[in-house]
Amino acid sequence: SAVISQKPSRDICQRGTSLTIQCQVDSQVTMMFWYRQQPGQSLTLIATANQGSEATYESGFVIDKFPISRPNLTFSTLTVSNMSPEDSSIYLCSVEDKGTSGPTEQYFGPGTRLTVT
Amino acid sequence: GQNIDQPTEMTATEGAIVQINCTYQTSGFNGLFWYQQHAGEAPTFLSYNVLDGLEEKGRFSSFLSRSKGYSYLLLKELQMKDSASYLCAVRDSNYQLIWGAGTKLIIKP
Numbered sequence: 001s002a003v004i005s006q007k008p009s010r011d012i013c014q015r016g017t018s019l020t021i022q023c024q025v026d027s028q029v030t031m032m033f034w035y036r037q038q039p040g041q042s043l044t045l046i047a048t049a050n051q052g053s054e055a056t057y058e059s060g061f062v063i064d065k066f067p068i069s070r071p072n073l074t075f076s077t078l079t080v081s082n083m084s085p086e087d088s089s090i091y092l093c094s095v096e097d098k099g100t101s102g103p104t105e106q107y108f109g110p111g112t113r114l115t116v117t
Numbered sequence: 118g119q120n121i122d123q124p125t126e127m128t129a130t131e132g133a134i135v136q137i138n139c140t141y142q143t144s145g146f147n148g149l150f151w152y153q154q155h156a157g158e159a160p161t162f163l164s165y166n167v168l169d170g171l172e173e174k175g176r177f178s179s180f181l182s183r184s185k186g187y188s189y190l191l192l193k194e195l196q197m198k199d200s201a202s203y204l205c206a207v208r209d210s211n212y213q214l215i216w217g218a219g220t221k222l223i224i225k226p
Contacts, residue, residue, distance in 0.1 A: 042204060042218040043160070092159060103148060103167070106214060108159035 002027055002097045004109035012115045013083055020079045021112045023093030028073035031096040033106070034066070038089045046091075049076040083116045090114070119143045121217035123205050128223045129195055137190045137203050137220045145210020151179050151190045152204040154219065160204055164190070192222075200224045 003026040013019050023032065032049040046066055047055040055068035070076045080087050093109040121141045129135040141149070148167040152160035166172055166181035166188060178191040192199055205217040 043216045045214075103150075103165040105150070105162045105165070106160075107162070110159050 001105075002029060002095050002107045004093055004095060004107060006093050006109040006112050008112055009110060010113040010115075012117060015084050015116055017083055018079055018081045019083065019114060020077050021091055021093070023076045023078070023109055025074045025095055027097070029095040029097060030073070032070060032076045033094040033096075034068065034076070034078045035092040035094055035108075036089045037092060037111075043092065046078070049078075080114065083114075085116045088114055088116045119209065119215050121205055121207060121215055123203075123217040123220045125218070126221045126223065128225060129192075131195055131197060131224055131226050133195050134191065134193050135195060135222065137192075137205075137222065139188045139190070139205035139217055141186050141188070141205070141207045141215070141217075143207050143209045143215055146183060147208040147210065147212060149179075149181055149188050150206045150208070150214070151177075151188075152206065154202045154204060156201070163203075195224050197224050197226070 005024045007022045034046040035043045036046055037043050045058050046061045047057045049055050049068050049070040051070045051073055065081050067079045090111045090113050092111045094106050096104050096106055098104055123139050150165050151163040153163050154160040164179040166179050169181055171178055171180045176193045181188045202219040202221045204219045206214045208214055
């Protein structure tokens, strides 16, 4: 199973600024994902980070607001640009890996708790 | 559209049994997952069903009926540490994971 770390674990930012979140995996993985989880709600997929090509964004999310890098098979970054209080959320990095029980599972990083003031 | 429904919140007593239901309407089906998420932590994998029937893993079991678009997670011998949110997720025909809003389970002594 993949072990994922994220930096920073939390941050308080001023509106109009940008924050870059880093995600590091302890093994090479093909699929890396970025999710957002607002308080009391479920996970919303922002984008799939593709190694060597542009990220694939879900409806409602655009590259200008959430630029993503994926320089290799173990690392990705998500930038939250020109932040507003509505961007306050937990941002989770996730990878797909074959679990010990057989199915392809999603593993999650510990999350980055972002508060925009 | 694609939709997954779970109860928002459930309460149960320590030592008892609780069943958390999940119904889904998705474009295709390639498996159903249950994840556990403690407050302030990332979700962790609990179970996976792709064929109809019951999968048992210790105190936790998960059931699937594809014809009914229905699954449940059964937790036995509840412990206080089982207090968490339980997320149902379905992989659709494009192999995308569609997530339910989660069920917050409160365990009382």
